[in-house]
Amino acid sequence: MSANIHDIHDQHHHTPSGLMRWITTTNHKDIGSLYLWFSLLMFFIGGFMALIIRAELFEPGLQLVIPGFFNQMTTMHALIMIFGAVMPAFVGLANWQIPIMIGAPDMALPRLNNWSFWILPFAFTMLLSTLFFDSGGPAAGWTLYPPLSLQGGNSMPFVILSIHLLGISSILGAINVIATILNMRAPGMTLMKMPIFIWTWLITAFLLIAAMPVLAGAITMLLTDRFFGTSFFTASGGGDPVMFQHIFWFFGHPEVYILILPAFGIVSTIIPAFSRKKLFGYDSMVYATASIALLSFIVWAHHMFTVGMPLAGEIFFMLTTMLIAVPTGVKVFNWVATMWKGSMTFETPMLFALAFIILFTIGGFSGLMLAMTPADFQYHDTYFVVAHFHYVLVPGAVFAIIAAVYYWLPKWTGKMYSESLGKLHFWLTTIFVNVTFFPMHFVGLAGMPRRIPDYPVQFADFNAIASVGAFGFGLSQILFVYILYNTLKKDVTADDKVWDGAEGLEWTLSSPPPYHSFEKAPRVE
Amino acid sequence: MTNLKKTYLSISIIVIFMFSFSYMLVPLYDIFCEITGLNGKTNQEKIVGINEVNTDRFVTVKFTSTVAGSEPFNFNPMENEMIVEVGKIYTTSYILTNNTNSLKQITASPSVVPGRDAEYFKKIECFCFTQQQINGKETKELPLQFVIDEDLPLNTKTLILSYTMFNTTDQLGAK
Numbered sequence: 001m002s003a004n005i006h007d008i009h010d011q012h013h014h015t016p017s018g019l020m021r022w023i024t025t026t027n028h029k030d031i032g033s034l035y036l037w038f039s040l041l042m043f044f045i046g047g048f049m050a051l052i053i054r055a056e057l058f059e060p061g062l063q064l065v066i067p068g069f070f071n072q073m074t075t076m077h078a079l080i081m082i083f084g085a086v087m088p089a090f091v092g093l094a095n096w097q098i099p100i101m102i103g104a105p106d107m108a109l110p111r112l113n114n115w116s117f118w119i120l121p122f123a124f125t126m127l128l129s130t131l132f133f134d135s136g137g138p139a140a141g142w143t144l145y146p147p148l149s150l151q152g153g154n155s156m157p158f159v160i161l162s163i164h165l166l167g168i169s170s171i172l173g174a175i176n177v178i179a180t181i182l183n184m185r186a187p188g189m190t191l192m193k194m195p196i197f198i199w200t201w202l203i204t205a206f207l208l209i210a211a212m213p214v215l216a217g218a219i220t221m222l223l224t225d226r227f228f229g230t231s232f233f234t235a236s237g238g239g240d241p242v243m244f245q246h247i248f249w250f251f252g253h254p255e256v257y258i259l260i261l262p263a264f265g266i267v268s269t270i271i272p273a274f275s276r277k278k279l280f281g282y283d284s285m286v287y288a289t290a291s292i293a294l295l296s297f298i299v300w301a302h303h304m305f306t307v308g309m310p311l312a313g314e315i316f317f318m319l320t321t322m323l324i325a326v327p328t329g330v331k332v333f334n335w336v337a338t339m340w341k342g343s344m345t346f347e348t349p350m351l352f353a354l355a356f357i358i359l360f361t362i363g364g365f366s367g368l369m370l371a372m373t374p375a376d377f378q379y380h381d382t383y384f385v386v387a388h389f390h391y392v393l394v395p396g397a398v399f400a401i402i403a404a405v406y407y408w409l410p411k412w413t414g415k416m417y418s419e420s421l422g423k424l425h426f427w428l429t430t431i432f433v434n435v436t437f438f439p440m441h442f443v444g445l446a447g448m449p450r451r452i453p454d455y456p457v458q459f460a461d462f463n464a465i466a467s468v469g470a471f472g473f474g475l476s477q478i479l480f481v482y483i484l485y486n487t488l489k490k491d492v493t494a495d496d497k498v499w500d501g502a503e504g505l506e507w508t509l510s511s512p513p514p515y516h517s518f519e520k521a522p523r524v525e
Numbered sequence: 526m527t528n529l530k531k532t533y534l535s536i537s538i539i540v541i542f543m544f545s546f547s548y549m550l551v552p553l554y555d556i557f558c559e560i561t562g563l564n565g566k567t568n569q570e571k572i573v574g575i576n577e578v579n580t581d582r583f584v585t586v587k588f589t590s591t592v593a594g595s596e597p598f599n600f601n602p603m604e605n606e607m608i609v610e611v612g613k614i615y616t617t618s619y620i621l622t623n624n625t626n627s628l629k630q631i632t633a634s635p636s637v638v639p640g641r642d643a644e645y646f647k648k649i650e651c652f653c654f655t656q657q658q659i660n661g662k663e664t665k666e667l668p669l670q671f672v673i674d675e676d677l678p679l680n681t682k683t684l685i686l687s688y689t690m691f692n693t694t695d696q697l698g699a700k
């Protein structure tokens with residue numbers, strides 16, 4: 001099969017060279033690479049903002065930045081990391097992997113694909129430009145709660161327009177993913193034979209389709225409240241600011257699963273490859289992912305237990321939230337069972353995937369603690385929440401993305417990364433991620449609030465440790481860039497089937513794969 | 526290709542539906558609040574045809590006030606606390622002073638604590654039903670007439686009525 005594909009090659013293809021190649025490209029691999037490079041850039045910009053935050057919090061008192069700018073940093077850090085780093089990275093992986101994993105030549109809607117990427121640089125230029133306004137960037141938190149966000153400076157309409165663009169980009173990306181997966185699978189690949197990564201992305205795409213328009217609605221209401229005299233959230237006109245929180249989190253909770261479900265798919269792909277066993281409980285993995293996605297739409301108010309809900313509401317949202325632990329538990333146990341009695345080896349992707357399982361589970365447990373309404377009244381808006389969502393997003397989503405890059409990089413480029421540097425990167429990252437975020441649990445339980453530039457002295461030691469960890473984590477990522485550079489300048493060294501335990505159609509292609517992945521659809525038995 | 530178009534079309538319909546759904550959540554939220562008494566929302570229109578009844582049951586009603594933002598007004602209840610018989614009509618008022626020299630317009634939004642009892646706090650006359658105008662340096666008495674419904678749950682001994690006052694003078698200019 002792979003010999004066949006070598007022969008076909010891309011003789012009939014005329015691509016413009018240089019910059020125009022990247023601007024006009026409709027090729028899924030080019031667009032995937034663009035997404036991944038873009039998200040890496042955003043990861044560093046967002047990370048730089050995080051380091052400003054951690055530098056200010058290194059010791060009590062105000063040293064480096066004024067509180068207003070500190071608030072802009074927390075707001076922008078979140079927006080950049082969520083919409084700029086994690087989501088585009090997953091879309092990039094989807095673009096690269098979906099066609100080569102389901103045996104398709106390209107994505108279903110290539111021109112739309114080009115457009116959904118090229119919206120992003122414009123959106124983020126606009127978002128980042130607000131930092132240079134006299135009134136500064138957005139400072140009301142990424143959740144944009146009114147009335148505070150309505151009282152912000154001139155940045156507000158720019159932020160809303162850029163979020164609209166990001167939403168459009170995600171929706172177009174999701175449409176493309178669904179259309180590709182539903183229509184372009186190789187003959188013989190039924191839905192229940194799809195690789196698990198494809199399944200998780202299909203479900204994620206449906207979440208995007210259902211959740212992003214709700215965010216668009218919510219921020220449009222903010223915009224009309226501020227400029228066109230409506231009062232959806234303005235109390236003086238009979239509106240209700242709490243309603244924004246309901247609408248926002250109706251989007252926001254599915255959004256956090258958008259950020260983690262593809263990560264589940266990646267880990268479910270890597271663990272079997274390096275355990276040299278089939279994924280344990282494939283069917284239950286699919287159903288667990290689908291139930292997490294469905295449950296995500298009925299748990300939103302657990303982000304706002306303290307707004308004053310009726311008791312019945314608090315109990316409902318507490319129980320549904322805890323219910324999510326069941327399918328998530330199914331997944332964790334399936335991963336462990338996959339490794340059970342496997343012939344495991346510990347290459348860099350496997351190390352990141354293993355760290356994912358352990359550290360994501362810690363984040364899951366702190367999530368369970370937060371799900372308990374009475375306990376949440378203590379934890380709400382403290383650093384415990386910060387610790388929780390960073391545990392699920394950094395050693396969760398980000399580790400999965402890094403694992404995926406190490407796992408598929410030899411396939412994409414045909415070049416093998418340096419295993420010893422990869423392992424060094426893993427250990428530095430994993431140690432520093434814990435040094436950064438673990439102490440946040442302690443200060444949070446002791447009552448340190450989120451989003452403050454200064455704090456009482458009793459929190460000083462743990463904050464200093466967290467800041468040291470954050471700088472260590474940030475610097476370790478420069479090693480990652482070096483590893484990528486070091487790999488790309490090599491000559492072709494990787495086999496077509498890079499990992500002996502890996503399964504799937506992508507390994508039947510050459511490394512790097514031909515420009516049009518599968519000219520002739522492979523047959524799946 | 527027709528399959529692809531079908532997928533494309535149905536997804537677009539979901540997107541449009543979900544966008545509209547976010548707006549549908551607004552009236553749904555209001556209905557939900559009304560049913561549950563969430564946010565202590567009380568009636569925003571006159572209750573007419575109330576008959577007084579003797580219940581010999583007394584509860585305390587406390588009055589509080591807030592001025593939203595740092596607007597140049599004094600806004601306080603005439604009485605901080607009243608002991609009222611359930612089922613009887615009572616009248617009290619709030620005092621509003623405009624500390625500026627120009628005509629202002631205000632609106633006040635009520636809220637009752639505990640929220641679940643908000644529906645039993647019935648207002649017959651309230652300054653909160655309409656926008657109020659006040660001249661510069663003027664002090665005005667804003668009347669309030671209410672009755673506590675006889676169906677008020679027996680374990681409720683105290684109700685707090687709170688008004689938040691908003692300056693809506695910019696809407697005055699618009700009209």
